[in-house]
Amino acid sequence: MKLSYYPGCSLEGTALDYDQSVRELCVHLGVELADIPDWNCCGASSAHMTDHEVGIRLPLRNLLQVAGSGHDILVPCAACFQRLRAADKEMRDNPGHWDIVGSIPEFEIVHISTFLARPEILEKIRDKVSQPLSGLPVACYYGCLSLRHPHITGAPNWEMPVNLERIIEALGAKPVNWSHRTECCSGSLTMARPDIARKLVGDIAAAAKRAGATAMVTDCPMCQANVESRQLDLGGEDDLPVFFATELIIAAIEGKYPKKQQKVHLVSPDVVTQHFDSTATEDSA
Amino acid sequence: MNNTSISPEDRNKKFLNKLKERDIDVQACYQCGRCSAGCPIGEFFDLNVMEVVRLATYGMEEPLLNCHTIWLCAACETCATRCPNDIEIAGLMDVLREIALRKGVTPAEPRVPLFHKAFLGSISHWGRAYEIGMIAGYKINSRDLLGDMKLGLNMFLKGKLKLTPHSIKGKSDIKQIFSGKGKEYDR
Numbered sequence: 067m068k069l070s071y072y073p074g075c076s077l078e079g080t081a082l083d084y085d086q087s088v089r090e091l092c093v094h095l096g097v098e099l100a101d102i103p104d105w106n107c108c109g110a111s112s113a114h115m116t117d118h119e120v121g122i123r124l125p126l127r128n129l130l131q132v133a134g135s136g137h138d139i140l141v142p143c144a145a146c147f148q149r150l151r152a153a154d155k156e157m158r159d160n161p162g163h164w165d166i167v168g169s170i171p172e173f174e175i176v177h178i179s180t181f182l183a184r185p186e187i188l189e190k191i192r193d194k195v196s197q198p199l200s201g202l203p204v205a206c207y208y209g210c211l212s213l214r215h216p217h218i219t220g221a222p223n224w225e226m227p228v229n230l231e232r233i234i235e236a237l238g239a240k241p242v243n244w245s246h247r248t249e250c251c252s253g254s255l256t257m258a259r260p261d262i263a264r265k266l267v268g269d270i271a272a273a274a275k276r277a278g279a280t281a282m283v284t285d286c287p288m289c290q291a292n293v294e295s296r297q298l299d300l301g302g303e304d305d306l307p308v309f310f311a312t313e314l315i316i317a318a319i320e321g322k323y324p325k326k327q328q329k330v331h332l333v334s335p336d337v338v339t340q341h342f343d344s345t346a347t348e349d350s351a
Numbered sequence: 352m353n354n355t356s357i358s359p360e361d362r363n364k365k366f367l368n369k370l371k372e373r374d375i376d377v378q379a380c381y382q383c384g385r386c387s388a389g390c391p392i393g394e395f396f397d398l399n400v401m402e403v404v405r406l407a408t409y410g411m412e413e414p415l416l417n418c419h420t421i422w423l424c425a426a427c428e429t430c431a432t433r434c435p436n437d438i439e440i441a442g443l444m445d446v447l448r449e450i451a452l453r454k455g456v457t458p459a460e461p462r463v464p465l466f467h468k469a470f471l472g473s474i475s476h477w478g479r480a481y482e483i484g485m486i487a488g489y490k491i492n493s494r495d496l497l498g499d500m501k502l503g504l505n506m507f508l509k510g511k512l513k514l515t516p517h518s519i520k521g522k523s524d525i526k527q528i529f530s531g532k533g534k535e536y537d538r
Contacts, residue, residue: 075480079513080506104520106478111426112467113474115448118373119533124474127524163533214428215441224432250391250427257489258462259423260499262395291511295502330509 070132070139070173071099074146074287075107081143081287083330087312088142088178094319095190099140102131108149111254125153126164133171140176142312144211144286145253147177151218177212177219179285179311183229188236197321198238199314199341205279206230206241207270207308208248209289224248233311234283237318244277246270253288256296267296271306280337282308294332307333317342362410366450370407375443377407379436386430386440396420397459400430400440407443416451420444422460465493475529478519483512 069092077085092099105128114121128150132139141147154175157164181187213224221227225248231241249270256263270293274282284290290308297305308331317323323342328335370377386400387393393400397419406415415421421444430440451458458464469489473481486503490496506512519525 075482078479078517079482080511082511082513106519106521106525107474107480109474110470110480112470115426115445116452116464116467116471117449118445119531120471120528121445123528123532124525127521127528165533210425210427210429214432215439216432250425250429252392252425252427254425255392255423255463257486257499258460258466258493259395262392262423266391291506295506298502298505330511332505332509 067096068098068100068137069176070135070137071101072105072108072128072139072141072146072150073101074105074141074143075110076143076145076287076291080291081310083327084142084287084290084310084312087310087316088140090316091312091319094194094316095187097140100135100137102128102139104131108146110145110149114149114152115254121149122153122156122164125149126157129153129157129171129173129175130166132173136172138174138176140178140181142178142285142287144177144209145288147175148211148214148218150175151220155218177285179212179229179233180221182311182315183232188232191233191315191319192236195237195318197318197342199234199318199338200238202239202337202341203242203278203280204234204239204309205244205274205277205282205306206234206247207274207282207284207289207293209253209284209286210248210250212285213248230283230285230311233315237314239283239314242274242277242279244273244279246273251289251292251296253286253292256292260296260299263292263296264299267293268300271297271300271302274306275304279306281335282306283311283314284308285311298332305333307331307335307337309335309338314338363412364410366407366412367410369446369450370443373439373442373446375439375446376436377404377438377443379438380404380408380434381436383435385433385435389429389433391427391429392423392425395423403447404438404440404443407447412447412450415447416454416456417459419459421447421451422458422463462493462495465489468492471529473516475525477516478522478525479517481513481516483514484516 073085109124213221216224234241252263252266293308384401390400424444428441469485473485
């Protein structure tokens with residue numbers, strides 16, 4: 067299977083390890099990724115919040131770069147996913163306004179968890195797991211942009227999503243039932259109003275702990291960075307590490323959680339490292 | 352909101368037309384309040400979400416362009432997904448921010464648009480976001496030099512900040528977009 071791939075700017079910087087885990091996982095799954103040639107930033111929240119034309123034309127350029135490819139587009143970042151889908155919808159609803167010349171390209175823009183939670187992919191993952199995360203209680207955290215607005219994202223269960231839970235269960239971990247799975251962490255405000263981010267992240271982490279989680283799992287690079295970093299600000303003692311679903315899949319498949327990967331977390335990922343204790347020691351030796 | 356006199360004479364037709372163009376049907380609001388109830392940032396707002404929608408239905412642009420709410424809204428879309436009348440409330444916030452910037456209204460939360468400006472500046476320059484450059488630009492413009500120093504250093508030491516920007520080839524496309532492509536025939 068071949069897919070076009072849009073990594074997005076976070077996956078070149080703060081979430082570089084997310085990009086690596088997605089690429090590695092696709093090798094395991096026999097999925098070939100072709101990066102969108104010369105892709106540009108989707109504009110994220112800042113563009114659509116301040117300038118509608120820029121907010122659509124930035125992501126639209128990326129779609130036009132792969133207009134003839136015929137492959138669906140895989141997107142790991144929730145924000146990029148939402149912006150590319152918004153541009154896709156505009157392109158289809160109003161091609162004249164957006165200067166679309168010729169036929170409208172045929173492809174679907176797919177967020178990573180939607181892709182990984184497909185029954186045939188889950189089956190492959192289940193088959194490949196060598197060391198399950200047996201019983202690890204994790205809080206699956208979706209945040210906003212892979213789900214909302216469903217007119218844009220096409221998410222079928224935007225209030226009660228199940229993709230991350232399905233993926234985590236395939237690894238043997240135990241998703242907890244909790245209240246804040248789709249609450250906003252205010253990632254787009256985190257630099258300008260860190261006080262608001264601290265409040266929202268504090269509430270989210272507290273809810274996850276209340277439900278008995280020892281770690282959080284997400285598929286959004288903004289959520290991952292924001293929820294780990296703002297917990298540190300709050301100065302609590304039992305902060306929850308936030309993992310990308312893909313890094314846990316790789317760990318369960320390869321039966322180890324390498325030192326290199328442990329180091330990228332701002333909050334100690336010990337809870338997962340301990341699961342792979344024996345192999346982790348070999349790795350560092 | 353208590354001191355706001357709502358006057359139908361103040362209706363701003365151009366503003367209402369703009370909302371219509373963008374399919375944001377504020378007139379459909381019957382004030383059920385679900386938007387305000389579910390807003391994760393509502394407690395920090397001066398106007399709650401439903402008040403924003405209500406003022407918009409009256410075309411009362413001025414209190415909206417001057418409020419804190421439009422800048423503190425994180426565009427999480429919770430309000431819009433829960434609106435029983437399918438009003439694109441997050442889109443309304445986008446329109447309000449855009450008009451405020453175009454009109455040069457002094458923003459009630461100056462740091463938020465400064466952040467957007469720094470972020471977009473980085474994209475218009477390189478075609479992709481360059482985090483270190485963007486953060487530096489924001490810090491200088493907002494004069495918030497000391498905030499998050501520890502976090503920034505931590506991220507840097509973890510190798511999470513890319514040292515050199517990536518410049519895309521199609522920078523002329525990006526330049527066109529930022530110099531108003533699509534707005535040529537606005538008037």
